Amino acid sequence: MFNTDLNTPKSELELRIEKLQKKLDENNINGALILQKADLFYFTGTIQDAHLYVPCDNDPILMVYKDLERARAESSIKNIVPLKNIGQICSLLHDNGYALPHILGMELDVLPANLYFNYKSLFEHAKIIDVSHHLRLIRAVKSAYEIDMIRKAAHLSDLLAGCVKDYLHEGITEIELAGKIEARARKHGHQGFVRMRLWGSELHYGHLMAGPSGAVLSFLSSPTGGTGVSPAYAQSAGLIPIQKHEPVLVDYVFVLNGYMSDHARIFSLGSLPDDLIRAHEAMLKVQATLKKEAKPKVKAGNLYDMALELTKELDYEKYFMGVGDRRIRFVGHGIGLELDEYPFLAKGQELELEEGMTIALEPKLIFPGKGVVGIENTHVVTGDGLKQLTHFDEKIIIL
Numbered sequence: 001m002f003n004t005d006l007n008t009p010k011s012e013l014e015l016r017i018e019k020l021q022k023k024l025d026e027n028n029i030n031g032a033l034i035l036q037k038a039d040l041f042y043f044t045g046t047i048q049d050a051h052l053y054v055p056c057d058n059d060p061i062l063m064v065y066k067d068l069e070r071a072r073a074e075s076s077i078k079n080i081v082p083l084k085n086i087g088q089i090c091s092l093l094h095d096n097g098y099a100l101p102h103i104l105g106m107e108l109d110v111l112p113a114n115l116y117f118n119y120k121s122l123f124e125h126a127k128i129i130d131v132s133h134h135l136r137l138i139r140a141v142k143s144a145y146e147i148d149m150i151r152k153a154a155h156l157s158d159l160l161a162g163c164v165k166d167y168l169h170e171g172i173t174e175i176e177l178a179g180k181i182e183a184r185a186r187k188h189g190h191q192g193f194v195r196m197r198l199w200g201s202e203l204h205y206g207h208l209m210a211g212p213s214g215a216v217l218s219f220l221s222s223p224t225g226g227t228g229v230s231p232a233y234a235q236s237a238g239l240i241p242i243q244k245h246e247p248v249l250v251d252y253v254f255v256l257n258g259y260m261s262d263h264a265r266i267f268s269l270g271s272l273p274d275d276l277i278r279a280h281e282a283m284l285k286v287q288a289t290l291k292k293e294a295k296p297k298v299k300a301g302n303l304y305d306m307a308l309e310l311t312k313e314l315d316y317e318k319y320f321m322g323v324g325d326r327r328i329r330f331v332g333h334g335i336g337l338e339l340d341e342y343p344f345l346a347k348g349q350e351l352e353l354e355e356g357m358t359i360a361l362e363p364k365l366i367f368p369g370k371g372v373v374g375i376e377n378t379h380v381v382t383g384d385g386l387k388q389l390t391h392f393d394e395k396i397i398i399l
Contacts (some may be wrong), residue, residue: 006257008045010076012145016043016138017060023134024056030101031055032131033089033119036110038195038337039135041258046074051089055098063092090122105131110197140334140342141356147380149259150336150358154378154389156188157254157263161392164267165399170244174237175229178208181250191255195338203339206253206262208237211246214372215323221340223321223328223364224249224372244269247276247371247396253339260335262360263390264376267397272373279365280373280396282314286363287375287394290331290345291386294353294361294379301349307331307363319365332361335378357381358389 020043024032034040034052041047043054048071050064063083064071072080081092090100104123108116108130120128142150160181167180182205186192194203201220209216209226218225218235227238242248251264266280286307294303308331311320321328334341335358343351345359359381364374375394379386 004073007074007076008041009145012143013043013045013076015143017054019138020054020135021056023138024054024105024131027134029056029103029105029129029131030099030126032105032135034107034135035115036107038197038258039107039139042135042139042337044071044075044077046071048074051083051086052077053089053093053098055101058098061093061096061098063089086118086122101126104128105134107132107135110199136342139336141354142336142358142380143356146259146336147356147358149257150261150378150380151389153254153256153259153261154263154391156185156190156256157252157261157378157390158392159188160185160252160254161250161263161265164248164250164265164397168242168248168267168269168399170269171241173239173241174208174210174213174226175239177242177248178205178237181205181208181252185252185254188254189256191258194253194255194260195258197338197340201340202233203253204236207235207249207251209372210240210242210248211371212369213238213240214247214249215366215368215370217322217326221328223362223366224251242269245272247272247373249372251376258337260337260339261378261390262335262339262362262376263378263392264362264364264374265392265394265397266373266375267399269399271398272396273370276367276370276373277396279316279319279367280375282311282316283363283365283374284394285314286310286331287361287377290361290363291379291388294345294359294381294386296353296355296381296383298353299349300343300345300351300353301347303345304329304331304347304349307345311363316365319367321364322366323368327366331363332359334358335360353381355381355383359386361386 049066061079109132248267330346332345362376
């Protein structure tokens with residue numbers, strides 16, 4: 001009944017649990033209770049409505065509200081038990097031989113306040129602390145299995161960029177073009193939405209916008225915005241017809257079996273003005289520099305500083321990653337099961353890169369009244385710098 005061909009290997013889950021238990025032990029935390037979907041999938045291989053309890057010194061237990069049968073089919077966690085309601089959690093732990101924790105870790109970066117108070121009353125003798133930073137550090141360094149999944153998603157990103165030529169023509173609206181490309185993505189197995197951790201962040205497939213709409217600001221923590229189809233979504237493709245000689249940004253995330261590839265290319269119907277072509281080439285230079293410098297032990301924030309300094313030298317600082325006071329002060333971000341994973345190549349970030357981290361590098365220039373140029377590719381950190389996983393033509397594609 002259930003498709004188990006893509007189940008996360010048991011060895012992967014065991015290694016992840018082991019890493020978490022080591023973190024818990026190092027920080028004197030008795031156990032972690034995990035609820036958030038991306039974290040739950042990472043440690044169990046399922047996103048069914050469940051609570052995963054990971055003690056520092058015992059096997060984990062997955063308590064499932066809905067659907068138990070599917071969770072057992074999808075996850076190799078040994079101890080999977082039914083859960084009637086959250087009020088039963090402590091008794092379930094006790095009945096299965098687990099001591100209740102004195103210090104309990106939870107994902108306080110994403111847990112709603114009302115739920116926090118519920119769990120605080122359930123674990124009345126425990127101190128609840130935030131373990132989200134530990135979880136995100138573990139998830140930041142990808143295994144060979146995860147890198148292979150991201151590489152497959154990257155290949156599909158390239159295929160998706162290749163189909164733009166089949167649909168882009170003068171007068172087609174941004175939203176119609178987006179719909180055609182997104183239908184192709186679904187045909188290739190895209191899950192249809194993009195997980196983000198930051199509260200209030202929403203993203204469908206990504207951003208598609210042409211000409212001046214590419215410089216329209218939005219609420220999202222992104223250098224690009226777009227008009228969207230209404231104030232209710234207020235980003236990405238709108239109802240504006242695409243014209244000749246304007247940059248068309250196709251900045252899409254491909255998600256395959258949960259894992260993401262982030263990919264942006266610039267298209268144009270006919271040639272673009274020389275100033276936009278030069279600006280695009282400048283961003284390719286920024287990308288090339290950062291790919292060489294992004295090695296293990298380099299602080300993530302230093303890479304943003306390098307990018308900013310180079311854009312100053314190239315005389316594009318005013319337009320780098322947005323315009324005005326609300327410009328985005330990063331040039332890349334970690335990527336995996338969520339779009340906004342560690343590390344952030346952002347101003348002031350002290351986290352050092354490690355081999356196996358996966359990063360979407362996205363130097364872009366935003367020109368009010370004209371649009372967006374620049375590039376985005378997904379990479380993996382190696383001892384020699386960034387190894388690029390997306391390979392579609394990086395020059396402006398003239399149709």
